Amino acid sequence: MKHGIILIGLLLLLPLSKLKAQNLLTDRVNVQLKGPMLNELVKQLEFQTSYRFYYDEALFKNFPLNLDLKNVAVREVLDKALNGSDFHYAVFENAIFLTKHVQILTAIPSKQTAETKINKTLKTVPLAADLSSGNAPMSVKKENKLANTPLVLREVVITSHQASNVLGTNMGVERLDIKTIKQVPTVFGEADVLRVVLTLPGVKSVGESSTGFNVRGGSVDQNLILFDQATVYNPSHFFGFFSAFNPEVISNVQLYKSSIPAKYGGRLSSVLELNGRDGNKKEFTGTAGIGLLTSRLNIEGPIIKDKTSFILGGRTTYSNWITSMLPENSGYRGAKASFYDLNLSISHQQNDKNSFNVTAYLSSDKSNLATDTTFQYQNRNLSLRWKHIFNEKLYGTISAGRDEYSYDNFSTYKDDIDYSLKFSIAQTNFKTNFNYSPGNRWSANFGTSSIYYTNNPGELSPLTNKSLVMADVLSPEQGLENALFVEQTYDFSKVITLVAGLRYSFYSSLGAGAANIYADGLDKSDANIVSVVNYAKGKVIKTYQGPEYRLGATFLLNPDLSLKAGYNTQRQYIHMLSNATSMSPTDIWKLSDLNIAPQSGSQFSLGVYKNFNSNTIETSVEGYYKKINDFLDYKSGAKLILNHQIEQDVLPTQGKAYGVEFLVKKPAGKLNGWVSYTYSRTMLKTDDARGSNSINLGEYYPANYDKPHDFTFIGNYRLSQRVSVSLNVTYSTGRPITLPVGKYYYQGGQRLLYSERNQYRIPNYFRSDLSINILGNHRIKQLTHNSWTIGVYNLTNRKNAFATFFASENKLINGYQLSIFGTAIPFVNYNIRFK
Numbered sequence: 001m002k003h004g005i006i007l008i009g010l011l012l013l014l015p016l017s018k019l020k021a022q023n024l025l026t027d028r029v030n031v032q033l034k035g036p037m038l039n040e041l042v043k044q045l046e047f048q049t050s051y052r053f054y055y056d057e058a059l060f061k062n063f064p065l066n067l068d069l070k071n072v073a074v075r076e077v078l079d080k081a082l083n084g085s086d087f088h089y090a091v092f093e094n095a096i097f098l099t100k101h102v103q104i105l106t107a108i109p110s111k112q113t114a115e116t117k118i119n120k121t122l123k124t125v126p127l128a129a130d131l132s133s134g135n136a137p138m139s140v141k142k143e144n145k146l147a148n149t150p151l152v153l154r155e156v157v158i159t160s161h162q163a164s165n166v167l168g169t170n171m172g173v174e175r176l177d178i179k180t181i182k183q184v185p186t187v188f189g190e191a192d193v194l195r196v197v198l199t200l201p202g203v204k205s206v207g208e209s210s211t212g213f214n215v216r217g218g219s220v221d222q223n224l225i226l227f228d229q230a231t232v233y234n235p236s237h238f239f240g241f242f243s244a245f246n247p248e249v250i251s252n253v254q255l256y257k258s259s260i261p262a263k264y265g266g267r268l269s270s271v272l273e274l275n276g277r278d279g280n281k282k283e284f285t286g287t288a289g290i291g292l293l294t295s296r297l298n299i300e301g302p303i304i305k306d307k308t309s310f311i312l313g314g315r316t317t318y319s320n321w322i323t324s325m326l327p328e329n330s331g332y333r334g335a336k337a338s339f340y341d342l343n344l345s346i347s348h349q350q351n352d353k354n355s356f357n358v359t360a361y362l363s364s365d366k367s368n369l370a371t372d373t374t375f376q377y378q379n380r381n382l383s384l385r386w387k388h389i390f391n392e393k394l395y396g397t398i399s400a401g402r403d404e405y406s407y408d409n410f411s412t413y414k415d416d417i418d419y420s421l422k423f424s425i426a427q428t429n430f431k432t433n434f435n436y437s438p439g440n441r442w443s444a445n446f447g448t449s450s451i452y453y454t455n456n457p458g459e460l461s462p463l464t465n466k467s468l469v470m471a472d473v474l475s476p477e478q479g480l481e482n483a484l485f486v487e488q489t490y491d492f493s494k495v496i497t498l499v500a501g502l503r504y505s506f507y508s509s510l511g512a513g514a515a516n517i518y519a520d521g522l523d524k525s526d527a528n529i530v531s532v533v534n535y536a537k538g539k540v541i542k543t544y545q546g547p548e549y550r551l552g553a554t555f556l557l558n559p560d561l562s563l564k565a566g567y568n569t570q571r572q573y574i575h576m577l578s579n580a581t582s583m584s585p586t587d588i589w590k591l592s593d594l595n596i597a598p599q600s601g602s603q604f605s606l607g608v609y610k611n612f613n614s615n616t617i618e619t620s621v622e623g624y625y626k627k628i629n630d631f632l633d634y635k636s637g638a639k640l641i642l643n644h645q646i647e648q649d650v651l652p653t654q655g656k657a658y659g660v661e662f663l664v665k666k667p668a669g670k671l672n673g674w675v676s677y678t679y680s681r682t683m684l685k686t687d688d689a690r691g692s693n694s695i696n697l698g699e700y701y702p703a704n705y706d707k708p709h710d711f712t713f714i715g716n717y718r719l720s721q722r723v724s725v726s727l728n729v730t731y732s733t734g735r736p737i738t739l740p741v742g743k744y745y746y747q748g749g750q751r752l753l754y755s756e757r758n759q760y761r762i763p764n765y766f767r768s769d770l771s772i773n774i775l776g777n778h779r780i781k782q783l784t785h786n787s788w789t790i791g792v793y794n795l796t797n798r799k800n801a802f803a804t805f806f807a808s809e810n811k812l813i814n815g816y817q818l819s820i821f822g823t824a825i826p827f828v829n830y831n832i833r834f835k
Helices: 002-017 038-048 074-082 111-118 178-183 193-197
Strands: 028-035 052-054 065-073 087-092 095-100 129-138 151-158 173-177 223-227 250-256 270-276 285-291 294-304 308-317 337-349 354-367 373-389 394-411 419-436 442-462 477-491 496-510 513-518 529-535 540-558 561-572 574-577 588-591 599-612 617-634 650-666 671-686 709-718 723-732 740-746 749-754 765-775 784-793 803-809 812-818 825-834
Touching (some): 038 052, 065 074, 074 087, 193 250, 442 588, 477 588, 617 671
Antiparallel strands (some): 028 065, 129 151, 250 270, 337 354, 373 394, 650 671, 740 749, 765 784, 803 812
């Protein structure tokens, strides 16, 4: 009887997710496989259709297959593949779940079927499913053996990629699904992709108002941020208070910290890959959300049913009402913050071999902080992708796109000095990516990449005809970056897998433009310019090239324990120049040229991965050592904006970073979340042979983002089917700063004598956040499904220091500490899902 009640509970729970019957698997595909290649079967089916598979890889590792099918339905492929085995499949919307021993039913069975099931013993759910108790009561009409008693349903949670952290070949890779992202409490209650990324081991930020992040000792410009393969240069709204990504249109997020695939290049530290969702091909649905500061609306549905779909999402803010209520003496009363972002994605399945995707993205900001200067900036991205299956062993993707970032800041302080400052960078790209899998032990990934950069590094102009500001325009820059890559994965045995990749990149700085030629062995200064060479449009000014190696090995010691090692080298041909510690709307990007060499780096990493309790608890320890060459640091008093000879104010800098990362993660269950701790150091050293411009006398000094200790706890506890609680606790060492160590008087005023660069630190950082998620009722037939998110950011009311600064007041020097969120901040959001 007990087993029967649990079974009926499972059957009744499934319709709450609006399940689709299995006979809808009508997409036509081609499959040819022989051997234990379930992973390859899944890869081919996911590529040819919009379905996504979820299963426990450990259960299917040696699953035999012998398929040679042409133009058949997905249903027929799965029936033939699983026929005669203990494995089953079930379909939920466009997700296909594979299980062992237990078959998940997607419809309430007939009376006879139910009685048959009840009279059988219910087998234990395998690793792919995690049963966690809830308390949503439901009554079942009495039918023979079925009691009329309120039932406590038990939730079935099936997670994807179980044990992949142990069995997979990649290391230093963090994966987040959108459900996990939404559970983490953030400031103002808005689900924030980048702030959740900041909770991962090895990922840090200089402050809580910044969505720029540092990965394993790298600067913020050393991260490649891809949204549906489009490069996003500024991923934040309102000076970093919000990320620029709408969580409702995102499917999942992957962060590559170590084993960066050979298909990615152009950055030294990491690749953050955000993958958008495809729209619903069956029916029109949507979501909406209303918060204290922002609101959002998303709709999706079929254009051609079962063939073409769209998803359209938008967000905006109305935060000015809060700033108007601030006290007069706060300094921020009257500040304005307006931003929005728009997403449009169209997916089309032409046939069983061809599919197409179009993704467009726009984000825009216009804000000030109750000053006379307004900051406005935009991201604009468009990408086109064509996926094609050549045969059962070869498939590929061809993509093209245009990515732009620009700002137009202006000041209205006084008519005669009002100005406008503009900057823009754009890239046009074309990429190919192919996958070849001739057998079950060997596979290869290869392709090409081409990026054409156009950079306008600065333009100053008078804001009106009354302004006396002199116009000043920096010469535009052009550059062409090309790359070829190949990466192979080979299973030497059941316990050893090797990955070897090579990416060879070429970069050319192009005219039109002029380049200064400096005397050898001397400082780059006006006095040491030998000549100036002018280059015609399209003429090659300087070419850099070199190989990038990707090596990795996985040693499977037992099914839940593995050892991994990796070695990567990277090259970066673009630099960000910033006079702020965090990413800001005044940052300038600079292309490598005759006088500024590209950055390069290498990283060696070693990790141990162990799962416990039937793969429900994941643990890992990863250590790394990284070298960085030709990173740009600045001379004291350097001018970064509108500098026609910027090479004279920057210093080629060498760096080293090392650390160890600990992670314990429970991805599913009534209680889930993770705990991470990182110990790391990032040290820089100027490379100046003559020593006249060296920092800290040529010795190593901490980078601005060097924070040795970093601890994070993320916990989510489900009190019931409708109510869950989330807690976020974070602690880190304060970042380095340069402080005055003495005072002296000069011309009747007090002056400061400063320490060597970054020899002191701001106070350590601590913050805890709490949120409660409350779902509405679970009736299927209703116009909308609603939920609430309420909580408190900075629960302990701690005044964390973002920065310290000094000001001369009445000929005296006074020190100050700036806190962005110096108090507890309550938030509330109302969320709507409709059909």
